[in-house]
């Protein structure tokens with residue numbers, strides 16, 4: 001009995017000591033030699049840094065990305081796509097900071113899309129409204145309701161939860177373009193980070209989608225159509241973990257809740273895989289992006305051509321863009337139109353009357369409304 005107690009005590013002591021050993025760490029000096037103690041380890045490089053040196057490194061990398069790719073010209077009007085989430089909040093903050101620090105000479109505006117998701121977007125939009133005050137950047141909110149006549153809540157009630165992300169993604173992409181056109185901005189910046197891009201590279205490889213694989217690593221996307229507004233990703237090489245760290249240490253006000261509707265399952269798998277790779281080798285994220293950038297398509301391979309939608313005039317790889325097809329399905333009570341087989345699309349679409357001459361439509365008859373331009 002005594003022997004047993006002795007052994008038990010020994011084990012407890014050993015456990016405590018092991019814990020203490022891990023706990024007592026020598027304070028490490030910041031790797032930059034600034035003299036301060038480090039408080040964090042940079043996920044991207046493994047460097048031990050103090051708070052100020054981390055902020056500086058983070059901001060300078062974004063500045064370098066912007067200048068190396070010549071993303072902006074002085075005097076340009078730039079919309080920051082703002083959702084209230086961590087990426088776009090940090091992007092708005094850093095764009096404002098760099099614009100002031102390096103005299104980019106840009107006029108900034110926050111552009112938010114309200115998908116009409118109760119309990120998710122309404123809360124995140126409150127965050128964006130606070131950001132408008134905090135960063136002193138004007139805000140414009142455009143809703144799916146205004147642009148398409150449908151909120152996501154209503155779409156989900158029609159199509160169920162299986163395919164709703166298809167609608168949301170397609171509509172959001174075009175909504176940003178529509179909003180940017182209304183605001184007459186020169187460029188749009190989005191908060192896509194290195195993790196997002198690496199995930200997309202993986203997904204496009206797994207799907208064999210060569211056309212998207214080529215496009216997805218571009219820092220700036222412009223289509224050949226002169227009417228499309230350029231979009232760029234200043235966080236292309238910025239790790240998600242560092243964005244979270246930056247927001248945390250800067251105490252930025254952002255909204256962090258997953259969308260209440262089902263997440264994109266396929267992307268979820270790519271994401272989990274990427275996170276596992278990052279644990280073993282943090283540079284995996286950048287390495288995947290570089291791999292994506294280096295891939296090119298052999299000459300003579302037929303690629304899908306970019307055209308403009310005959311209904312709404314936005315870029316499309318088909319005669320009718322996906323947004324018009326999905327919207328038509330919703331309005332006709334056939335929400336499955338545009339999901340899955342494409343053979344039936346044309347005959348349905350041909351029944352829609354053409355817009356009158358000189359009449360600029362937002363989408364399928366929703367006319368450009370001056371009201372949308374008011375701040």
Ligand SMILES: [Zn+2]
Nearest residue numbers: 030034050053
């Ligand atoms: Zn330091």
Ligand SMILES: [Zn+2]
Nearest residue numbers: 309312321324
């Ligand atoms: Zn269209």
